Amino acid sequence: MIKTITKYIAIFTVFAYFLLPKSAFAQAVDYRKIIRITPVILNINLNPGQQQSYDLRLDNLINQPLGIQLSLETLDTTDELTGMVFGNPHANSPFVSWILLSRKQFIIQEKDSQTFSLNVKIPKNAKLGSYTSVIFITPLLSTANQKNSPNVISRIGVLAFANIGTPKEVPTEKLAKILTFNFDQEKNKINAIIRVQNTFNFNLSSKANITLEPILFGKNQIIELEDKRILAGKVRKWIEPVNLSNGIYKADLAVSLGEGRIIYKTIFFSVPSFTYILKYLVILIILLLIFLLRKRLKKAFFILYKG
Amino acid sequence: MKKILPVLLFSLLFFLVFDAPCVLAGPSSSHYELKDYGFGAGGTASASLNYGLFGVAGEMEASAASSNTYKVLGGLTYEIKAPVPPAPTFSNPATNYDRLLTIINAGTNQSDATYAVEISTDSTFASDIHYIQSDFSIGSTLIASCFMNYTTWNSASGKFVTGLYPHTTYYARVKARQGNYTESEWGAVSLGALTSDPSLTFGMDNSSITFNSLNAGNSYTDSSKNTVLTTSTNAYNGYVVWANESGALSSGGDTIADYAGTNNTPTTWSGTGFGYTTSDSDLQTGTGGSARFSGSKYAGFSTTPNQDPVADHTAKIENPSLSGETFTISYNVVATSTNAAGTYKNTIIYTVVPIY
Numbered sequence A: 001m002i003k004t005i006t007k008y009i010a011i012f013t014v015f016a017y018f019l020l021p022k023s024a025f026a027q028a029v030d031y032r033k034i035i036r037i038t039p040v041i042l043n044i045n046l047n048p049g050q051q052q053s054y055d056l057r058l059d060n061l062i063n064q065p066l067g068i069q070l071s072l073e074t075l076d077t078t079d080e081l082t083g084m085v086f087g088n089p090h091a092n093s094p095f096v097s098w099i100l101l102s103r104k105q106f107i108i109q110e111k112d113s114q115t116f117s118l119n120v121k122i123p124k125n126a127k128l129g130s131y132t133s134v135i136f137i138t139p140l141l142s143t144a145n146q147k148n149s150p151n152v153i154s155r156i157g158v159l160a161f162a163n164i165g166t167p168k169e170v171p172t173e174k175l176a177k178i179l180t181f182n183f184d185q186e187k188n189k190i191n192a193i194i195r196v197q198n199t200f201n202f203n204l205s206s207k208a209n210i211t212l213e214p215i216l217f218g219k220n221q222i223i224e225l226e227d228k229r230i231l232a233g234k235v236r237k238w239i240e241p242v243n244l245s246n247g248i249y250k251a252d253l254a255v256s257l258g259e260g261r262i263i264y265k266t267i268f269f270s271v272p273s274f275t276y277i278l279k280y281l282v283i284l285i286i287l288l289l290i291f292l293l294r295k296r297l298k299k300a301f302f303i304l305y306k307g
Numbered sequence B: 001m002k003k004i005l006p007v008l009l010f011s012l013l014f015f016l017v018f019d020a021p022c023v024l025a026g027p028s029s030s031h032y033e034l035k036d037y038g039f040g041a042g043g044t045a046s047a048s049l050n051y052g053l054f055g056v057a058g059e060m061e062a063s064a065a066s067s068n069t070y071k072v073l074g075g076l077t078y079e080i081k082a083p084v085p086p087a088p089t090f091s092n093p094a095t096n097y098d099r100l101l102t103i104i105n106a107g108t109n110q111s112d113a114t115y116a117v118e119i120s121t122d123s124t125f126a127s128d129i130h131y132i133q134s135d136f137s138i139g140s141t142l143i144a145s146c147f148m149n150y151t152t153w154n155s156a157s158g159k160f161v162t163g164l165y166p167h168t169t170y171y172a173r174v175k176a177r178q179g180n181y182t183e184s185e186w187g188a189v190s191l192g193a194l195t196s197d198p199s200l201t202f203g204m205d206n207s208s209i210t211f212n213s214l215n216a217g218n219s220y221t222d223s224s225k226n227t228v229l230t231t232s233t234n235a236y237n238g239y240v241v242w243a244n245e246s247g248a249l250s251s252g253g254d255t256i257a258d259y260a261g262t263n264n265t266p267t268t269w270s271g272t273g274f275g276y277t278t279s280d281s282d283l284q285t286g287t288g289g290s291a292r293f294s295g296s297k298y299a300g301f302s303t304t305p306n307q308d309p310v311a312d313h314t315a316k317i318e319n320p321s322l323s324g325e326t327f328t329i330s331y332n333v334v335a336t337s338t339n340a341a342g343t344y345k346n347t348i349i350y351t352v353v354p355i356y
Helices: A002-019 A094-098 A274-292 A294-306 B004-018 B075-080
Strands: A035-038 A041-046 A051-060 A066-076 A099-101 A105-108 A113-121 A129-141 A151-164 A176-186 A189-198 A204-214 A221-224 A228-230 A235-242 A247-256 A262-271 B043-047 B052-056 B089-091 B099-103 B114-120 B129-132 B159-162 B169-177 B200-204 B226-233 B239-245 B249-251 B254-256 B273-278 B297-300 B308-313 B322-334 B347-354
Touching (some): A041 A113, A051 A105, A176 A247, A176 A262, A189 A247, A228 A235, A274 A294, B099 B169, B226 B239, B273 B308, B308 B322
Parallel strands (some): A041 A151, A151 B347
Antiparallel strands (some): A035 B200, A066 A105, A066 A129, A099 A113, A204 A228, A204 A247, A247 A262, B099 B159, B114 B169, B239 B308
16 A cells, blocks of 8 residues: 555656746846847848838847837938938928838847848839938837836837939039038137038048148158048038147048049148137237237327326 | 469359260270160160169060970060969958958068969969059059058058958968069969958847836836847948837827937936937937037837937948847836826837948
8 A cells, every 4th residue: 555655756746846836037128138120221232113121130149038119210310420310291202101110019038039121112213312211129128118107119220322324424513512621720629510411412432531641740640531422412411620730731532432432522720729819819910910009099088188 | 362263263154065975885895885774665674672674675685485394484574573372361351241450471582572472263263364453452453553562551450452252262372563564464363351241139037028017116116127239240331220110109099298309419317208218429420519418318119110320330340240249129108197007019120230
């Protein structure tokens, strides 16, 4: 009898070990890296009447499921520095209506990846040129939407730049023009300010560099600025701090527009600035005049005072 | 003395005007003499620090003969042409998506040699051929300005060639020139280098903020809560994070107003409201100064999306890529004693976008 009971207990214990649910300890979730999006900048080159699908991959980097919401918005580019204003209802962008998202809401399981597609269909009568749009991805944590405290959510934007049609060959000077090239001097800071306008109907990739040549003494300095994309018809701005000692300089700006096409501008300036020098020159001349005409001035004051 | 001086001056003038130019005798024999080393109208001189050569444009001792497996160039020119440069180092050291690093391997070329680089997605260079231009972008034609010296190619550090397609394997090879008549063949092909895709990783350390209970004991104030934003990206021009809220903190019909300072002109905290400050002391985006939030200046949240930048990275990200950059957004809430008791809430939205 005891033997039988012992046997049953042993069998029960073995089964219980394998079949009973294990205790689970919740792992701490590291929210510092929630989601990775690839690609986050999308370059689309299509012709009117053409259709193409582009995949975007989302990686859930945390160990809990992640809800995803997608939305499509216009991207206007009025800002010259970062070049972005989103969802501007006044922005004229038919491009948004040419894009179809394969899905707009889905869940990515913990530490998993999913892709969604951007189906782009260009109408046959589409005007040739460049277009922009942005796809916003909102990751939603299962802990979000607390009822008793402010919630914090994030959105990540994927920028889509499209060139529709093939750009025609035009002379370099008709692609873009340098609107501003100067050296802004305030207090102890000198900033090179450059503004370049894309006068073409296609986006341009630009890189600018400045060669600074002291007129009297010192070594030449070459400053390579960061590359920037200038969207069709828009202006981009560079503000670059430069370190210069006092003197007169010749500054050559070369803005490359890709494929070896370069536009140039040369200016001369001084450190401190000509206006600063002029201000002190005027003060010096006034003091000199006062010194030279001191007797007459003294007499004039005397007459004014005594009558 | 006075009589001698005019004679001397006259003699000097006479010799200056009428003296025949010197002729240096060339090689000669009993039957011939070479009067001049110069060439006719088609001749040009090509010289550099290390060598000099006279050549006749368009004339060679022998025409080039070639097949699939060999190539023989004209005798004289072939003898003195620049050595073929070994394969360049072509790589993607920082997961770039539109650029690759090109390092010229000069081989046995002289210091004044110039180099041009051909790149292609085809390892045999039978199709899709481009040439690195003087601005280090790619172009479809090989022109004189494509030949640049080793220093211009940034020596052993190399230069990034831009304008490439993402997620594409490229190959490169180099040819050298020294003067006008010494162009080498294309050298060995580099290993393939793959461009990445532009990607962005984002995270926040919390999804809700629970302020302390605001009461007379803490002067209806809590400034201890924050959100840490963490971004990693290889987007060349960096990124910007904007903040906005769904509306003021509210509980039923009662609200805690947004703090009066704005993103362009944040102020040292005074009075009541709900606001934020950022740890980004070099906030380039927006119309205020870049250090406008320094010294714990606060602004109220706007309800308009993508209007108020709270963090950015505008310096170029080329090598290495940006990994785990953090900025802290600290909140401050100061209620009034007249605010009705209750739970106040809203939603704060952070929008991160790469800069192009």
